[in-house]
Amino acid sequence: MGNFMDMKHVASLAFGLAMAFAAPAYAESVNVGVTTTGVPFTFVDTATQEPTGAMVDLAKAITADIGDEAEFKVVAFSALIPALSSGKIDLISAGMFATDERKKVVDFSTPVYSYGDAMFVAADDATNYTLDDLKGETVGAQIGTTFADKLQALGTFGEVKLYDSIADIMRDVKLGRIKAGFGDKPIVAYQISEKPQLGVRLVEGYEPMQKGDVAVAVSKENPAFLEKVNGAIAKLKESGELDKIFAKYGL
Template identity: 50%
Template sequence: MRNLFPGLCAVLALLLGGPARAEPTLRVGATATGLPFTFLDTKTNTIQGVMVDLVTEVGRQAGFSVAVEPLQFSTLIPALTASKIDIISAAMFITAPRKEIVAFSEPVYSYGEGLIVPKADARDYASFADLKGETVGAQVGTAFVEPLKKSGLFAEVKIYDTIPDIIRDVNAGRLKAGFADAPILAYYVKQGLFPGVRIVETLKPAVVASVGISVRKADADLLGRIDAALAKLKADGTVQKILTKWGLPPSADRS
């Protein structure tokens, strides 16, 4: 019996208090140029921002850790469907066409398009129609491209890889106006890096939608855990703390 006792203790230890399983690490796709949602922090050489903080907190609640990988916005969904990443956490609108390809969490934050023009241009633009006949810019893969093109109002809708590229051309006088995510435009302009541009405060957004976290359609269990974590983080004030930390204005929710 004396010889059996240590073995029994070992079995009981495994059954009752064995070592916990390590949390899985999921690959998260994000962009390096989406201030304040996702951006490359050159001091740490890591992707930071609202959606990084959020997915990290969601992971803590849902039982996974995250490894954030920088990708161009237009490559995020292809990377997810090809299983090169497991989650997208970026400034990506929940839209009907995207929902046909990937699954989205409950909404996190809502806003519409913003407009920048050269600072010397003092006109109070309110809609697309006020820029009729002009050449404007938008970022590839965003929800703003099709409405701009379908309006038929513009001489040309130039497509750019990143939002800073749009701002740079407006700043240099190479582009009449640029449309992009309003909070991202506001954040860049606030930094003072592009002194030759201004945000058009009078614009009434034509495209207002919500940002969410996305996963593959087959990952229903993961999506359920993400939504449960988001609900808890909204209820305990964590989501609002993250939004406040990064200086985001109130959500432009249409409800």
């Protein structure tokens, strides 16, 4: 009788172990850094108060493909790379260009989207300026962006004021505090189309200072993770899902 009970106990343990190994592993959490000032790439859904946008959807799709879950951390744009480098976040998914300077500090995925900068002026200003036309004027750009660096490098403006968000630049352009503002074209165009009350317009015929590739970024200390991310992006491109994600937000 004792042996029978022992065998039953062994069988029960074996079944339990088999079930434990067969059970799906819990998804790991990937801390994704986003900035909420980059409509339609990354912004806050006013209904849910949660981060949303094309790059948020992309991060969800990437992490789902590699069997993880995305946990979003709202970080100022200029603080995204420091947050990644210090290990506070695992992935940057924002409207960020993969520039040579940034590649020295972080590793970028394969490109997911390409665009250039736009110039905007007050809605009641009918002149379609060139950069040369603004010599000696005060203009604005978002801190930490490649556009801000390029404007300052030109050395032709009276001042290049740096702002935390495009919305702040638009406010000062509307109020006449600065002559023109510069920002990511899809972000500026989306905000103007959604909110005419912003009182600014895109300058027609403006030639971007540069066009760049948007990509997600990971730490240089994590090449295996980058490989997984690139694998997921390749699948999303092949299936057409990547195009659908950006088309959903008018990109």
